[in-house]
Amino acid sequence: MEDEGKAAARRQFLFDTAKVACGVGMLGLGLGLYTRHAGALPPTAVRPPGARPEPQFLGACIRCGMCVRDCPYHILDLAKPEQPIAAGTPYFVARDGPCEMCEDIPCVKACPTGALDHKLTEINKSRMGLAMLVDHETCLNFLGLRCDVCYRVCPLIDKAITLEQQHNPRSKHAMFIPTVHSDQCTGCGKCEHACVLETAAIRVLPRQLAKGELGGHYRLGWEEQKKVGKPLVEGIIDLPDRVPESPK
Amino acid sequence: MKQDAGAEAVRARGWLRTHQWLLARRASQFAVLALFLAGPWFGYWLVKGNLNYGLTLGVLPLADPYVLMQSLAAGHRPERNALIGAAIILVAYFLAGGRAYCAWVCPVNVVTDAAHWLRARLGVRGSARLSHATRYWILAMTLALALITGTIAWELVNPVSMLHRGIIFGMGAGWIIVAMTFLLDLFVAERAWCGHLCPVGAFYSVVGKFSPLRVSAVRRAKCNDCADCYAVCPEPLVIKPALKGADHGIGPVILSPHCTNCGRCIDVCSKDVFAFATRFSNRGEPQANDQRPATRSAEAPVQLS
Numbered sequence A: 001m002e003d004e005g006k007a008a009a010r011r012q013f014l015f016d017t018a019k020v021a022c023g024v025g026m027l028g029l030g031l032g033l034y035t036r037h038a039g040a041l042p043p044t045a046v047r048p049p050g051a052r053p054e055p056q057f058l059g060a061c062i063r064c065g066m067c068v069r070d071c072p073y074h075i076l077d078l079a080k081p082e083q084p085i086a087a088g089t090p091y092f093v094a095r096d097g098p099c100e101m102c103e104d105i106p107c108v109k110a111c112p113t114g115a116l117d118h119k120l121t122e123i124n125k126s127r128m129g130l131a132m133l134v135d136h137e138t139c140l141n142f143l144g145l146r147c148d149v150c151y152r153v154c155p156l157i158d159k160a161i162t163l164e165q166q167h168n169p170r171s172k173h174a175m176f177i178p179t180v181h182s183d184q185c186t187g188c189g190k191c192e193h194a195c196v197l198e199t200a201a202i203r204v205l206p207r208q209l210a211k212g213e214l215g216g217h218y219r220l221g222w223e224e225q226k227k228v229g230k231p232l233v234e235g236i237i238d239l240p241d242r243v244p245e246s247p248k
Numbered sequence B: 001m002k003q004d005a006g007a008e009a010v011r012a013r014g015w016l017r018t019h020q021w022l023l024a025r026r027a028s029q030f031a032v033l034a035l036f037l038a039g040p041w042f043g044y045w046l047v048k049g050n051l052n053y054g055l056t057l058g059v060l061p062l063a064d065p066y067v068l069m070q071s072l073a074a075g076h077r078p079e080r081n082a083l084i085g086a087a088i089i090l091v092a093y094f095l096a097g098g099r100a101y102c103a104w105v106c107p108v109n110v111v112t113d114a115a116h117w118l119r120a121r122l123g124v125r126g127s128a129r130l131s132h133a134t135r136y137w138i139l140a141m142t143l144a145l146a147l148i149t150g151t152i153a154w155e156l157v158n159p160v161s162m163l164h165r166g167i168i169f170g171m172g173a174g175w176i177i178v179a180m181t182f183l184l185d186l187f188v189a190e191r192a193w194c195g196h197l198c199p200v201g202a203f204y205s206v207v208g209k210f211s212p213l214r215v216s217a218v219r220r221a222k223c224n225d226c227a228d229c230y231a232v233c234p235e236p237l238v239i240k241p242a243l244k245g246a247d248h249g250i251g252p253v254i255l256s257p258h259c260t261n262c263g264r265c266i267d268v269c270s271k272d273v274f275a276f277a278t279r280f281s282n283r284g285e286p287q288a289n290d291q292r293p294a295t296r297s298a299e300a301p302v303q304l305s
């Protein structure tokens, strides 16, 4: 009799445990799936300087807001739960207010966890994103004007962004194309913020969205040749270039 | 639920003395909030940050060990300040009783206490059966999730940090999660959140498993079985062993880590049975030290009648 009672109690205990485990398991599954959604940072949101790549950042940032507090230009904000950014994590929107590139990088210094990597000590080495001239149809310089605003506001003018001269087939004048160089651009967003259009033609995008990647087996002949210091294949005859005769 | 819990004590000792720990607790909860808000609202930056990490007067770091543990599980090694802050908090709550965090600091406690009060006022009956151990399962689940996803997943929905961060940095739709917690406690189950589900509370109960500061039923021989203490206790299960354990050789100190050290039982007992004590006072014959206080607490009803 007593043994039976004990067995029944034990069974009930197992059932209860299974119930709780199932419930919590479901909750965990739901939260886990939600995590995958919340882990995708929308392209308009830029992380502060030194931020580790997502999703490492989401494992490191404890949502304390110290970086937000110590940013002297108040550009940072913590995401609200309804935003498509992981709740409580810091971000800024370049079009509303770009990173002013503080030399002492107070946001990184304030971060207690290293979600903003303390190894970043030179602000020009930060890689918050990559500016891209995304719209060649509305950019005023592409239309042949000399707006140049994005170029002029860049803290790394002539390094991160240059004006490349091109022939304008429409007016026979020159076009000066703002051209961003990914090895120098910090993603501060000053260019996007300053763009005079209603909607910016130049934008800071997450690097992985903005950057292509060559296959690992690609070799650039001219670079290889420079490395070797002589023609890569010996004995290739360099024929004279033939230029068509110009019509009289 | 008993509605007039504490009425007897009010008659015996007056309103103020029957609410002193409750008032102290609310004062503490709002003072913590006020310290964090003095900066953003009035420009006095005494404390920066929020409950997950705060820097006091620019020198003292305090960090929530639970969120940091998730970060560790997610594979990140935090910088020194966060680790120091978490260590200080661990020691502090170990000493003060782990779940003192719940009773004296956590902003959600005000919400769930309000829900509990309203539940009694409205006479809401019926309560979903939840196991008190569910919180440990959820605690384990949040850590496992951090490990698997490599992110601090729980922070996406945690009502505790949602509310505290929201008040300081802007609430947004965080209200919805807080409101859900309130409604859960109001309609679904009595003390559902803090008493059964919250992994933050579960974490701090582990921290305080061996805390020296405890509530004790020091004068339990005086108990007149009015059950007021059970009615006000956020974790009523913790009281019985200490209060009624004399015959089974159980000491008077409430040793359960679920006790939040809120002191509400001390407030409402008309017989002055409870008092703050240390866990070390649990030794020896529990009735032995009852003599002197017993005579003192017996005076009150006599004066009144």
Ligand code: SF4
Pocket: A048, A049, A070, A071, A072, A073, A074, A075, A076, A098, A099, A100, A101, A102, A105, A106, A107, A108, A123
């Ligand atoms: S570098 Fe300066 S402006 Fe930019 S986010 Fe950090 S604190 Fe703000």
Ligand code: SF4
Pocket: A060, A061, A062, A063, A064, A065, A066, A067, A068, A089, A090, A110, A111, A112, A113, A114, A115, A116
């Ligand atoms: S200071 Fe660091 S941990 Fe805190 S919110 Fe900013 S990035 Fe996250």
Ligand code: SF4
Pocket: A130, A131, A150, A153, A154, A155, A156, A160, A161, A180, A184, A185, A186, A187, A188, A189, A190, A191, A192, A204
């Ligand atoms: S984001 Fe724009 S302004 Fe900033 S460094 Fe890059 S090109 Fe220059």
Ligand code: SF4
Pocket: B101, B102, B103, B106, B107, B108, B109, B112, B160, B193, B194, B195, B198, B199, B200, B201, B202
């Ligand atoms: S159980 Fe959770 S929500 Fe309730 S008071 Fe404790 S930490 Fe706060």
